[in-house]
Amino acid sequence: MKAEAKVGLLFLGSLILVVGFAYVMGIITPFSNNKSLNVRYNYAGGLEEGSPVRVMGIKVGKVRRIEFEPGFKTKNDEEVKLRVEIDVEKKAWASIRKDSKFFINLAGVIGEKFLEISPGSTNAEEFSSGDSVRGEDPPRIDQLISQSYGLAGKIIELVNKNEGSISNVIAQLDKLTTNFNKTLILLDKTSKNKDMARLLDNAIKISDDVAYLTGNLRSKKAEDTYALVQKLLFRLEPLDGPAIKKFFQEEGVKAKISF
Amino acid sequence: MMGVISDAGKVVIFFFRILGVWKRKSISSQLMFEQIWKVTMQSALTTGMAGFFVGAIMTIQFTMQMKDFGALGYLGGLATSTTIREVGPLLIAFMLAGKVGAFTSAELGTMRVTEQIDAIRCLGADPIQELVLPRFIAIVISSFFLLGLGLLLSIFGGILLGEVFSGVSFEEYLRHIPTIVSLPSILTGLFKCFIFAVVLAVICTYRGYTTTGGAKGVGLAVVKTAVGTMVTIVIADWVTSLLADITLRAVLGT
Amino acid sequence: MFEHFVSFTEMTTHAIFSAFRPPVRIKESFQQLYFVANQSLIIIVFCVCFAAMVTILESSFHMRLVVQNDSMVPGFAAMLILRELGAVVTALLLTSRVGAGIAAEVGLMQTTEQIDALKMLGIDPVQYLVLPRLFACIFGGMILTIVADLVCIYSAMLVSDMYLGFSPAMFISGMRRFVHFKDLIFSVIKGASFGVVIPLVSCHFGFRCKSGAEGVGLATTNSVVTSSIVIIIIDFVLSYLFTHF
Numbered sequence: 001m002k003a004e005a006k007v008g009l010l011f012l013g014s015l016i017l018v019v020g021f022a023y024v025m026g027i028i029t030p031f032s033n034n035k036s037l038n039v040r041y042n043y044a045g046g047l048e049e050g051s052p053v054r055v056m057g058i059k060v061g062k063v064r065r066i067e068f069e070p071g072f073k074t075k076n077d078e079e080v081k082l083r084v085e086i087d088v089e090k091k092a093w094a095s096i097r098k099d100s101k102f103f104i105n106l107a108g109v110i111g112e113k114f115l116e117i118s119p120g121s122t123n124a125e126e127f128s129s130g131d132s133v134r135g136e137d138p139p140r141i142d143q144l145i146s147q148s149y150g151l152a153g154k155i156i157e158l159v160n161k162n163e164g165s166i167s168n169v170i171a172q173l174d175k176l177t178t179n180f181n182k183t184l185i186l187l188d189k190t191s192k193n194k195d196m197a198r199l200l201d202n203a204i205k206i207s208d209d210v211a212y213l214t215g216n217l218r219s220k221k222a223e224d225t226y227a228l229v230q231k232l233l234f235r236l237e238p239l240d241g242p243a244i245k246k247f248f249q250e251e252g253v254k255a256k257i258s259f
Numbered sequence: 260m261m262g263v264i265s266d267a268g269k270v271v272i273f274f275f276r277i278l279g280v281w282k283r284k285s286i287s288s289q290l291m292f293e294q295i296w297k298v299t300m301q302s303a304l305t306t307g308m309a310g311f312f313v314g315a316i317m318t319i320q321f322t323m324q325m326k327d328f329g330a331l332g333y334l335g336g337l338a339t340s341t342t343i344r345e346v347g348p349l350l351i352a353f354m355l356a357g358k359v360g361a362f363t364s365a366e367l368g369t370m371r372v373t374e375q376i377d378a379i380r381c382l383g384a385d386p387i388q389e390l391v392l393p394r395f396i397a398i399v400i401s402s403f404f405l406l407g408l409g410l411l412l413s414i415f416g417g418i419l420l421g422e423v424f425s426g427v428s429f430e431e432y433l434r435h436i437p438t439i440v441s442l443p444s445i446l447t448g449l450f451k452c453f454i455f456a457v458v459l460a461v462i463c464t465y466r467g468y469t470t471t472g473g474a475k476g477v478g479l480a481v482v483k484t485a486v487g488t489m490v491t492i493v494i495a496d497w498v499t500s501l502l503a504d505i506t507l508r509a510v511l512g513t
Numbered sequence: 514m515f516e517h518f519v520s521f522t523e524m525t526t527h528a529i530f531s532a533f534r535p536p537v538r539i540k541e542s543f544q545q546l547y548f549v550a551n552q553s554l555i556i557i558v559f560c561v562c563f564a565a566m567v568t569i570l571e572s573s574f575h576m577r578l579v580v581q582n583d584s585m586v587p588g589f590a591a592m593l594i595l596r597e598l599g600a601v602v603t604a605l606l607l608t609s610r611v612g613a614g615i616a617a618e619v620g621l622m623q624t625t626e627q628i629d630a631l632k633m634l635g636i637d638p639v640q641y642l643v644l645p646r647l648f649a650c651i652f653g654g655m656i657l658t659i660v661a662d663l664v665c666i667y668s669a670m671l672v673s674d675m676y677l678g679f680s681p682a683m684f685i686s687g688m689r690r691f692v693h694f695k696d697l698i699f700s701v702i703k704g705a706s707f708g709v710v711i712p713l714v715s716c717h718f719g720f721r722c723k724s725g726a727e728g729v730g731l732a733t734t735n736s737v738v739t740s741s742i743v744i745i746i747i748d749f750v751l752s753y754l755f756t757h758f
Contacts, residue, residue: 003547010550011652014659018697021663024685025694112690305738312745319752320596324589324691337575345571346597349564350745353605357737361613365730372726424753439575474624474729478617481733485609486556493560493567493602500567504574 026050026062034061034087035129037096040072040080045104045113045138052114053086060092063115074134084135086115097124102135156233174214181207266487273465277395280387287393294397302358302405309354310347310409314416317342322425334421335432336439342413343440343448349496351409352455355402356488360463363394364484367467368477376468391468395460402456410448443510447503454495462488521717524639528647528713531640542645549611549653554660557606561661564602565669568593573677586677587684588691590669595696596755599662601748604707607654608740612715615646616736619719620729628720638720646712654708655701662700699755706751707744714740 022028044066053061065085073079088096097120105116115135127133159166184204216222321338367390370376379386414436421427466484470476572590619642622628631638666688673679679687715736722732 003551004543006551007543007546010554010656010660014656017659017663021697022694025689025692305742308742309745312749316597316745316749316752319749319756320593323756324592340575341571344574345567349567350601350605354738354741354745357609357741358734361734361737362730365727365734369725369727369730424756474726475617475621477726477730478613478621478733481730481737482610482613482617485613485737486606489606489609490556490560493563497563497567497570500570504570507574 034089035093035127036064037086037088037127038130038132039084039086039102039115039135040074040132041082041084041104041135041137042080043137043140044082044084045106045140047084047104047113047115051112053088053117054114055088055092055095055117056119057116058092059114060089061087063087078134080134083132084115088117094126095119096127097121098127099124102133104135104138152233155229159230159233170214174211177207177211177214181211269469270461270465273468274461277387277392277461277464280385280392281396284385284388286388286396290389290393291396294393295401298359298363298397299401299404301362302355302401303408305358306351306354306405306409307412310351310412311416313347313350313409314338314342314413315420317346317413318417318420319424322421326425333435333439334425334427335417336435336437338417338421339414339436340439340444342417343410344444344451345496345500347410347413348406348448348451348455349492351406351413352402352452352459352492353489354409355405355455356459356485356492359398359402359405360459360484360488361481363398364463364467364470365477365481367391367394367464368470368480371468371470372473372476387468391464395464398460398463399453399456402459403452406452406455407449410452443503443507447499450503451496451499454499455492458491458495459488462491517717517721520721521713524643524717524720525713527639528643531637532644534640538641538645542648545645545649546653548614549607549649550656553607553610553653553657556610557603557657557661558664560606561599561602561665562668564598565590565594565665566672568598568665569669569672569677573673585687585691587670587673587679587687588689590673591666591684591688592691592696594665594669595662595692595700596752597748599665600658600700600703600707601744603657603661603704604654604711604744604748605741607650607657607707608711608737608744611650611653612711612740613733613737615712615715616719616722616733617729619716620722620732623720623722624724624728639716643712643716646716647709650708650712651705652708654704654711658701658704659697662697695758699751699758703748703751706747710743710747711740714743 019028047063047066049063049066051063052059053063063084064087065083067083067085068081069083070081072081072083096117100120101118103116103118105114106112181204184200184207187200318334318338321334321341325334325337367376370390376386376390379389418429418432421432422429463484466480466487470480472479568590569586572593573586576584576586576589619628622642628638628642631641670679670681670684673684674681718732718736718739722728
């Protein structure tokens with residue numbers, strides 16, 4: 001065999017290797033029988049092109065494209081500005097119905113994002129390829145954390161200020177309702193007026209409920225819970241924004257938190 | 260295929276011949292230290308540069324990955340550990356194969372084809388004792404030092420790039436090194452360096468010593484040395500890694 | 514040092530300009546490509562396979578150390594292979610095999626005054642000798658890098674299947690998370706850049722070869738060392754550049 005021919009053979013071989021690699025990586029899909037859907041979101045929570053699409057936890061496709069469409073409005077006049085085009089394999093197509101829900105979820109150690117489709121009921125219609133559907137916006141972790149952080153601060157403040165008085169208040173409330181109860185029973189006995197009786201009846205019911213409630217509030221279990229909540233809040237208090245971020249990073253959660 | 264195997268056999272025989280000469284005959288320490296000094300000085304700059312850049316490259320690559328994890332803190336330890344255990348010895352040994360190995364085999368080859376080696380034999384001296392042995396020992400010792408130097412500079416390169424490229428301050432970088440780089444890692448790295456140094460020394464002296472056929476032969480000897488050392492180093496890298504892994508598993512009991 | 518740099522630049526620009534002038538030595542170029550690519554193939558595939566095994570072993574060691582499990586080893590190893598090891602190991606092996614060979618060959622022609630003879634015949638030695646080798650090394654570098662990358666990944670897959678118990682499907686899905694197709698393209702770009710360096714440096718030292726066996730040996734050694742260093746530096750620069758994409 002001539003040298004040129006051997007070189008050509010090697011060249012072809014490397015070309016085939018590249019094509020094979022591209023196929024394995026899912027760049028080219030010559031034998032695809034995929035159908036596509038346009039899912040619309042206002043917030044995509046870090047979804048990327050190439051992120052997997054799962055139905056009932058099984059990977060059935062991936063996100064092909066993410067585009068911004070500023071002017072788009074759904075039928076009921078909601079502005080949805082993000083279009084996520086997904087490919088779904090044929091075998092899973094029948095499980096996706098018009099009442100399916102499209103979530104964005106987080107999985108794995110490094111926090112890979114994926115699009116989860118809940119299976120629809122068989123009564124609902126099937127989609128046809130290329131349909132547009134509104135997805136469920138994921139909760140924004142950054143907002144959630146900043147909100148809960150503010151809330152935690154307020155609760156700590158409250159508890160710290162009134163630590164002694166809260167239990168006092170509960171005890172006194174309990175005493176008060178018992179007294180009130182007694183008074184009401186007394187009143188019931190003395191008064192025979194029908195309207196009055198009904199009113200008092202209601203009042204007794206209410207106060208019974210209150211007594212039950214406060215009784216529960218004072219139970220051992222509730223006391224434990226209070227102690228636990230207070231401990232938790234106490235531990236949360238010294239953490240500032242960056243520290244929470246670091247804590248999450250140490251836990252291996254890929255959270256894009258901005259403070 | 261047969262050629263490769265018989266070459267390997269000849270190298271091993273040559274190695275034992277050198278060891279035999281070393282055991283039986285004395286070696287002039289002055290000659291040896293001269294050689295050590297020469298080899299080290301010649302190659303220090305090249306090896307240092309190679310080490311520096313290898314460390315820098317590894318830091319860049321790891322930064323890309325660590326950013327996705329959000330675990331940049333581990334950067335120092337991980338990049339250093341990988342550089343010390345695997346990439347550093349391999350790439351720096353490749354450099355040394357080019358520098359020290361090729362140079363020595365060219366030198367010995369020139370002596371052979373210009374019949375200086377035969378002249379030494381005519382004078383009643385053993386050329387292995389006079390020429391090969393000092394170089395062999397010098398290459399083993401100074402390659403070991405040079406690899407160590409390269410590894411140190413690779414850590415330095417990693418620190419610098421960590422500071423400049425990935426925004427990890429050098430205190431942070433250094434602080435995480437001891438958490439991941441353990442004694443076994445360093446021992447593995449040093450053991451690899453030693454094995455590579457021996458491989459390098461024996462192949463280049465053998466190729467130089469057995470050169471034939473004028474200037475063309477010298478060129479060929481250098482090519483063969485470079486290729487042979489690199490291939491053997493890659494294999495030795497695998498063997499030492501495997502051995503280290505097995506020992507580690509046995510020691511840790513996992 | 515400086516003088517080397519000047520004459521190297523001179524030769525390079527000369528080579529680039531003479532590339533657009535006839536005669537083009539197509540047959541010789543393919544002969545060189547055969548020497549560079551086909552004849553280095555076995556040695557490179559062999560070395561790269563061992564490098565893959567080491568990478569897998571070491572990655573699993575590190576993963577167990579840092580995150581206590583080695584589920585990310587496939588992606589990690591494939592990333593390291595594709596971004597660094599494939600191209601660099603190939604290039605360094607080419608340097609020692611092809612680069613040193615070119616330096617010895619050209620150096621020998623210089624010492625035996627064959628190059629002067631070429632000049633006498635009115636043939637431009639740079640165009641006659643450097644260009645076919647340049648062509649061969651660039652294309653050979655690209656082809657060999659592709660082959661080395663993929664063979665390396667394949668053997669890493671086999672090793673992780675046998676030694677660490679990752680099935681090929683797990684390996685590929687792990688790999689997909691870390692590796693993109695563009696990494697292969699970057700790797701090929703690296704291979705081509707290294708392919709430019711090797712013949713130019715080797716021919717430069719070959720042309721400046723001093724007579725005698727010692728001169729040839731020195732030229733060969735210098736060409737190997739210089740190309741290796743330049744390759745590592747270029748690798749650093751390219752890695753840095755590619756992080757921006």
